[in-house]
Amino acid sequence: MRTIFYIDGFNFYYGLRNIKKRDPSWAHFYWIDVVKLCEQFLSPDDILVKVKYFTAPPINVQKRIRQSAFLKVNDLINGEKFEVIRGKYIEKSMNCNLCNGTYTKPEEKRTDVNISVNLMGDTALGKVDKIVLITADSDLVPPIEFIKENYPNIQIKIYFPPSSYSNDLRDAAKNRKIVQMEKNKYRFTNSIIPKIVYSKDGADSAVIPPKWDV
Numbered sequence: 001m002r003t004i005f006y007i008d009g010f011n012f013y014y015g016l017r018n019i020k021k022r023d024p025s026w027a028h029f030y031w032i033d034v035v036k037l038c039e040q041f042l043s044p045d046d047i048l049v050k051v052k053y054f055t056a057p058p059i060n061v062q063k064r065i066r067q068s069a070f071l072k073v074n075d076l077i078n079g080e081k082f083e084v085i086r087g088k089y090i091e092k093s094m095n096c097n098l099c100n101g102t103y104t105k106p107e108e109k110r111t112d113v114n115i116s117v118n119l120m121g122d123t124a125l126g127k128v129d130k131i132v133l134i135t136a137d138s139d140l141v142p143p144i145e146f147i148k149e150n151y152p153n154i155q156i157k158i159y160f161p162p163s164s165y166s167n168d169l170r171d172a173a174k175n176r177k178i179v180q181m182e183k184n185k186y187r188f189t190n191s192i193i194p195k196i197v198y199s200k201d202g203a204d205s206a207v208i209p210p211k212w213d214v
Contacts, residue, residue, distance in 0.1 A: 001129040001155065003046045004122060005038040006115055008135035008161075009055030015136070015161030019182055026162065029188040030212045031070065035078040037191040038132070041159070041179070046130060048081065052118060054111050056087040066209040073197050073206035085118065087111040116143040123151050130155040134181070136164035141172045148172075 013030075020026040035051050042048060053071070058064045074082045087110030115135070120143050122128045131147070131154060133140065147154055158173045160166070162182035170178055181188075195208045 001043070001046045002049050002127070003042060003130040003132060004049050004128045005034075005051045005132045005134060006119060007034065007051065007053045008111065008115060008133075008137055008140075009053050010111060011135045011137055011164060012161045013055075015164040015181075019163040022163075026185075026188075027212070027214045028192060030066075031073070031193050031195075031208045032188060032191040033077055033193050034074055034191070035081050037187055040187040040190060041132070041184075049128065050081055050083055051078070052083050052085055054085045054087070054115050054118075056111060062211075066211065069206055069209050073193055073208075076197055076199050076204065076206055077193070085114045087114055112137065112139045115140060119143045120146060123147050123154055128154065130157070132157045132159060134159045134161060136160045136166040136169065138166045138168035141168050144169070144172045 016026055016029055034053060035048070038051050039048055053074070055067065055071075058067060071084055075084075115133075119131060119133070119140075123131070133144070133156070135158075144156060144158075147156065156173060157177045157179065158169050159179040159181055160169075165180070193208070195213060196205055198205045
């Protein structure tokens with residue numbers, strides 16, 4: 001079974017951040033090999049084609065630096081098995097109910113559309129037999145329902161990031177397996193990356209951001 005994992009990076013990161021508030025040991029899992037993590041969920045008949053990671057560069061400079069280090073280390077380790085599909089952040093104007101003033105808040109754009117396009121595109125082009133979608137974003141119910149109706153032979157699994165859940169996605173996945181990733185902490189532990197990683201030729205490297213070096 002040709003298997004592709006589709007990771008909603010925003011959902012995944014904030015799931016880790018939220019569960020860390022309850023259990024600080026989850027802070028170790030910001031710096032993980034996502035391909036290795038996904039491989040541990042494969043069935044014996046599965047062949048991992050790729051892990052597609054959907055995200056957007058944060059507006060905040062320090063967050064962007066940390067994200068870049070995380071994406072770079074996964075690229076160094078996994079090469080073509082790891083693909084990043086980027087959206088963008090915009091500054092959205094918000095109204096304050098307390099002071100009647102306005103303020104700006106960063107908002108991620110295009111990620112849901114990028115995931116939907118890749119889910120349906122890979123399916124229609126015959127590139128995948130099993131879809132594993134890692135998200136708790138109910139906006140992704142429509143492409144799941146489309147694939148179920150029009151490509152019933154495609155297997156679909158929904159994995160909820162740590163501290164995340166969606167009743168709508170659970171219902172959309174009927175008879176498909178649901179996985180709550182926070183119940184698989186040992187798989188995260190097995191996927192921790194060394195603090196510094198070098199490319200095969202030694203010409204490039206990626207280092208864990210100091211804030212994540214816990």
